[in-house]
Amino acid sequence: MRNYLSVVGFISLVNCQTTLDQPPGPNTFTPTLTLESTANLAPSVTPNVINPTTPNAQEKCPGYIASNIRTDNSSIIADLALAGDACNAYGNDIQDLILNVQYQNATRLNVKIYPKYIAAANYSQYILDASLSPSGKIEEKSTIDTSDLLFEWSNDPSFQFRVRRASSNEILFDTYGTKLVFEDQFLELVTAMVPDYNVYGLPEAIRGSFKLPNDYTQTFWNQYNEMNDQPVDANMHSVHPVYLETRYDSSTLSSNSHVVYGRNLHGQEWVLKPEKLIYRAIGGSIDFYFFSGPTPTEALAQQQLGVIKTPAMMPYWAHGFHQVRWGYQNWTVLREILDGYKNADIPLEGIWNDLDYLFQYRIFSHDNNTYPVPEGREFLAKLHADGQYWMPILDPNVYVPDPTNGTDSFPTYDRGNELELYMRRGQGNEEYYIGDQWPGFSVWPDFLLESAQDFWADEIERYYQDLEFDGWWLDINNLASWCTGSCGSGRTQDNPIHVPFKLPGEPGQINYDYPEAFEVTNATEAASAIAASISQAAAYPTPTTTIGTPTVGFTSPTPGVRNLTFPPYALNLTLEGHSLLRQSIAPYAKHNDPYNSTSYDLHNLYGIISSRATYAGLLRAKPGLRPFLLSRSTSPGSGSIVGHWGGDTNSRWGNMYMTIPEALTFSVAGIPFFGTETCGFNGNADMELCTRWMQLSAFFPLYRNHNSRNTIAQEAFRWATTAEATRRVMKVRFELLPYTYTLFWKANQYGETVMRALSWNFPSQEQLKSVDNQFMIGPSILVTPVLAPLLREAHGVFPGIGEGTRWYDWYSLEEVSAAPGQNVSLSAPLEVIPVHLRGGAIIASQTPGNTTKQTRMNPWSITIALDDKLEATGDIYLDDGVSLEPEETNVVSFKFADLNLSISTEGTYNDNNPLASITVAGWRGDRLTKVSVEGAGPDAGVHCEGRHSQWNRRWYQHWYPHNDHQYSQVYNCRGLNVIVAGGALSKDIKLRFE
Numbered sequence: 006m007r008n009y010l011s012v013v014g015f016i017s018l019v020n021c022q023t024t025l026d027q028p029p030g031p032n033t034f035t036p037t038l039t040l041e042s043t044a045n046l047a048p049s050v051t052p053n054v055i056n057p058t059t060p061n062a063q064e065k066c067p068g069y070i071a072s073n074i075r076t077d078n079s080s081i082i083a084d085l086a087l088a089g090d091a092c093n094a095y096g097n098d099i100q101d102l103i104l105n106v107q108y109q110n111a112t113r114l115n116v117k118i119y120p121k122y123i124a125a126a127n128y129s130q131y132i133l134d135a136s137l138s139p140s141g142k143i144e145e146k147s148t149i150d151t152s153d154l155l156f157e158w159s160n161d162p163s164f165q166f167r168v169r170r171a172s173s174n175e176i177l178f179d180t181y182g183t184k185l186v187f188e189d190q191f192l193e194l195v196t197a198m199v200p201d202y203n204v205y206g207l208p209e210a211i212r213g214s215f216k217l218p219n220d221y222t223q224t225f226w227n228q229y230n231e232m233n234d235q236p237v238d239a240n241m242h243s244v245h246p247v248y249l250e251t252r253y254d255s256s257t258l259s260s261n262s263h264v265v266y267g268r269n270l271h272g273q274e275w276v277l278k279p280e281k282l283i284y285r286a287i288g289g290s291i292d293f294y295f296f297s298g299p300t301p302t303e304a305l306a307q308q309q310l311g312v313i314k315t316p317a318m319m320p321y322w323a324h325g326f327h328q329v330r331w332g333y334q335n336w337t338v339l340r341e342i343l344d345g346y347k348n349a350d351i352p353l354e355g356i357w358n359d360l361d362y363l364f365q366y367r368i369f370s371h372d373n374n375t376y377p378v379p380e381g382r383e384f385l386a387k388l389h390a391d392g393q394y395w396m397p398i399l400d401p402n403v404y405v406p407d408p409t410n411g412t413d414s415f416p417t418y419d420r421g422n423e424l425e426l427y428m429r430r431g432q433g434n435e436e437y438y439i440g441d442q443w444p445g446f447s448v449w450p451d452f453l454l455e456s457a458q459d460f461w462a463d464e465i466e467r468y469y470q471d472l473e474f475d476g477w478w479l480d481i482n483n484l485a486s487w488c489t490g491s492c493g494s495g496r497t498q499d500n501p502i503h504v505p506f507k508l509p510g511e512p513g514q515i516n517y518d519y520p521e522a523f524e525v526t527n528a529t530e531a532a533s534a535i536a537a538s539i540s541q542a543a544a545y546p547t548p549t550t551t552i553g554t555p556t557v558g559f560t561s562p563t564p565g566v567r568n569l570t571f572p573p574y575a576l577n578l579t580l581e582g583h584s585l586l587r588q589s590i591a592p593y594a595k596h597n598d599p600y601n602s603t604s605y606d607l608h609n610l611y612g613i614i615s616s617r618a619t620y621a622g623l624l625r626a627k628p629g630l631r632p633f634l635l636s637r638s639t640s641p642g643s644g645s646i647v648g649h650w651g652g653d654t655n656s657r658w659g660n661m662y663m664t665i666p667e668a669l670t671f672s673v674a675g676i677p678f679f680g681t682e683t684c685g686f687n688g689n690a691d692m693e694l695c696t697r698w699m700q701l702s703a704f705f706p707l708y709r710n711h712n713s714r715n716t717i718a719q720e721a722f723r724w725a726t727t728a729e730a731t732r733r734v735m736k737v738r739f740e741l742l743p744y745t746y747t748l749f750w751k752a753n754q755y756g757e758t759v760m761r762a763l764s765w766n767f768p769s770q771e772q773l774k775s776v777d778n779q780f781m782i783g784p785s786i787l788v789t790p791v792l793a794p795l796l797r798e799a800h801g802v803f804p805g806i807g808e809g810t811r812w813y814d815w816y817s818l819e820e821v822s823a824a825p826g827q828n829v830s831l832s833a834p835l836e837v838i839p840v841h842l843r844g845g846a847i848i849a850s851q852t853p854g855n856t857t858k859q860t861r862m863n864p865w866s867i868t869i870a871l872d873d874k875l876e877a878t879g880d881i882y883l884d885d886g887v888s889l890e891p892e893e894t895n896v897v898s899f900k901f902a903d904l905n906l907s908i909s910t911e912g913t914y915n916d917n918n919p920l921a922s923i924t925v926a927g928w929r930g931d932r933l934t935k936v937s938v939e940g941a942g943p944d945a946g947v948h949c950e951g952r953h954s955q956w957n958r959r960w961y962q963h964w965y966p967h968n969d970h971q972y973s974q975v976y977n978c979r980g981l982n983v984i985v986a987g988g989a990l991s992k993d994i995k996l997r998f999e
């Protein structure tokens with residue numbers, strides 16, 4: 006950042022497009038038997054939202070009447086009884102309900118509606134236990150009188166309620182004029198919405214905008230679409246029924262925001278219409294939380310602190326850059342990738358493995374030919390000595406060995422089998438549910454059982470004895486299974502069986518897709534890719550016969566019974582046929598808990614329960630150390646233990662752009678440690694896409710490049726320009742590490758957010774409500790990426806600029822000169838991503854090394870970006886970066902005012918790195934020449950050198966012709982280590998600029 010010349014004068018670089026090579030090597034696992042593709046079929050259903058012939062519950066159902074109302078200081082409890090004949094629209098109406106409203110604290114209101122009579126046998130059908138997903142409690146002293154949220158209700162014509170913000174009188178949620186529908190397989194609640202509402206959240210979905218459209222349905226049911234993991238606007242791997250709403254008041258130029266969280270993890274839909282929002286679930290109860298904000302960041306903090314828990318602190322090294330590919334064939338290849346990065350002088354923190362390291366895709370194994378343990382130990386010893394890390398993949402499915410083949414043993418299966426801890430077939434059958442996953446027919450540990458949690462932690466610890474992995478990324482915990490029902494029952498002698506579709510890299514499965522505009526930048530390669538694709542299609546024709554599946558129309562409710570397989574209300578699921586059975590463990594599969602819960606009720610919770618067991622295992626293997634764990638599937642509460650990646654992204658520009666809205670929705674859901682497959686997983690990247698994506702992802706908390714087996718290599722060192730761009734952007738990422746790490750600490754402590762929408766930091770500016778081509782990191786860093794091919798400039802706005810906010814270019818520290826709301830075009834040659842620093846911030850950085858470990862041993866420098874009062878503040882949190890509960894910490898605060906910089910510390914963690922330089926940007930007035938340190942001798946003055954931009958100077962000379970010193974100046978002061986040796990940030994210091 007101090008290198009002002011780095012953006013000037015680009016050397017021209019050679020960028021040959023690598024031609025498509027063969028897959029990285031032969032598939033080491035080629036079973037002889039393949040599961041027939043018909044095993045993956047299921048009868049189809051018509052989703053309710055596109056089926057006009059299904060019942061209209063609002064017309065048909067009677068609603069409820071409240072009685073027996075009991076009110077105290079902090080709660081309202083009432084009975085609700087069906088107001089007429091049961092309508093049984095999509096299930097059996099529940100006659101008697103309880104309304105339980107809790108004023109949990111001044112900013113949090115909880116409205117619960119659940120059946121009055123619940124037997125143990127249907128407990129998990131209605132109640133989401135606090136042990137599965139966190140819930141809030143009434144806080145001491147919280148009362149109706151002091152609440153910022155008011156609950157109003159009426160029985161006229163049937164029970165209806167409103168939530169109002171006391172301070173402004175606005176109605177935040179409003180079911181007046183609609184009916185509550187509460188059945189055993191269907192809930193419906195309708196709220197009126199303000200015109201043109203601004204609603205954000207409801208992950209997980211890939212969407213074209215962060216602000217949700219006002220005509221949109223979000224379906225929630227975890228599914229894995231193996232053929233297209235990035236369906237737009239559809240259900241995916243995680244369920245977070247939460248949204249943030251912001252309302253602007255143009256008369257006062259201000260806004261209020263609140264958060265609504267529907268705490269229920271059954272299959273469900275949030276149907277957004279222009280004037281209303283319809284909430285529908287196929288089970289569970291109404292358990293809505295309202296958080297009053299009134300700023301977006303306050304509302305999100307209230308949600309995290311009050312209910313879902315604050316995000317985990319990841320180890321410091323998790324914030325480095327990571328490389329993985331499905332297709333790294335052996336330890337030697339991993340070493341070559343490490344060397345590739347080293348030779349290109351690109352920092353690499355972690356080398357990861359996809360399925361390749363496993364023996365026939367069986368978890369907790371290793372392929373003895375390609376990934377033998379002795380070689381692995383040597384590999385890991387060197388890796389760890391170099392300050393680098395190994396992150397293998399882990400799936401929760403357990404391979405069932407062929408019982409007829411004595412040599413096909415799988416000890417992990419046997420140990421679990423001994424404890425009988427796998428999930429059951431259900432429908433009265435107590436045998437294991439046997440589905441299909443990568444290794445063949447498999448079973449799933451029932452993580453509701455303590456014995457299963459223990460078994461899992463044990464397996465992890467056992468594996469650690471062999472190979473000292475550093476963390477896991479937990480995949481396929483969305484309960485995906487590649488066949489319908491317990492298809493392996495009675496067939497395990499066919500194991501190991503191949504999944505019922507071809508895998509990337511198998512014959513005929515080379516991917517010839519390239520990003521948009523590839524034919525412009527690489528015409529020859531594009532033409533040969535098309536030719537190759539045509540000859541592949543000719544050599545491996547796709548079967549033309551399609552097998553029809555029966556259609557299940559609307560299933561009428563059966564009195565007293567639930568239809569778990571084909572519930573009357575059909576969700577708009579993304580997979581062909583829309584059935585709950587598709588590519589998932591069947592909803593009738595059973596857990597072994599005291600309630601005999603079905604997968605219908607707990608399907609969306611397998612992600613969090615498997616995450617918890619894995620987290621516990623990591624702690625058992627490495628006591629006291631913060632686990633680094635990612636989970637494919639998440640639900641509310643997951644953020645307190647895991648990070649998340651966005652699934653198998655495509656190597657397309659559109660997909661790259663959509664990672665921004667996706668990341669921001671995970672900020673809403675309290676999972677800030679989010680990142681996507683940089684350069685795309687499916688399809689081939691090209692130089693330009695990979696360059697821009699490496700730049701963009703450098704500002705996401707998780708920074709990982711990952712691609713599939715059947716595409717060209719895409720490590721950052723493969724193209725000269727990508728390598729150069731990556732070196733530059735990683736320098737920025739590493740300079741920001743102390744800042745980002747501190748943001749994570751604030752997230753963990755106070756529920757603050759890390760990656761932010763511009764509108765969150767500038768809540769009064771309505772024109773920012775839809776901005777998602779730019780984003781911020783914390784309060785002070787603005788990123789304006791290039792999101793389309795062939796562009797050499799980026800476009801963005803500088804929020805607050807008309808109201809005194811000053812912005813500085815990160816690289817030159819030149820002040821931005823823009824009009825309020827102006828869509829500024831910023832020069833962005835391929836090697837550069839525009840990044841800006843907000844005036845008023847103080848950023849402390851360490852000189853970047855090639856790993857975070859090296860960087861943590863380097864000198865500090867401080868950048869002071871002045872606001873319009875010529876002041877700035879900042880703080881950083883320091884600890885050892887790895888301990889779960891660090892004994893020594895230090896919070897260092899910086900304050901610049903009246904030419905004094907004070908550094909004050911709070912804590913005992915001793916960082917003994919020196920202070921190399923201080924840079925002041927945006928100074929106006931007499932020239933600064935030196936810095937002295939309070940208490941040091943008169944000789945201890947440090948010389949400062951001033952710089953200023955010619956452009957800025959001309960601008961100021963134009964406006965202030967008689968006051969040449971008004972232009973924005975940059976000063977750099979060095980030589981401070983003389984006076985503050987032995988740890989610049991471990992004692993209180995006052996410095997004076999003159």
Ligand SMILES: *[C@@H]1O[C@H](CO)[C@@H](O)[C@H](O)[C@H]1NC(C)=O
Nearest residue numbers: 029030031334335337338375
């Ligand atoms: C590792 O895999 C690569 C790529 O398939 C292959 O060329 C090489 O021979 C393998 N090396 C060893 C030691 O197995």
Ligand SMILES: *[C@@H]1O[C@H](CO)[C@@H](O)[C@H](O)[C@H]1NC(C)=O
Nearest residue numbers: 110111112113307308310311
């Ligand atoms: C209410 O709870 C939130 C967390 O949801 C917390 O930040 C806040 O301090 C609490 N307010 C009061 C008045 O206790």
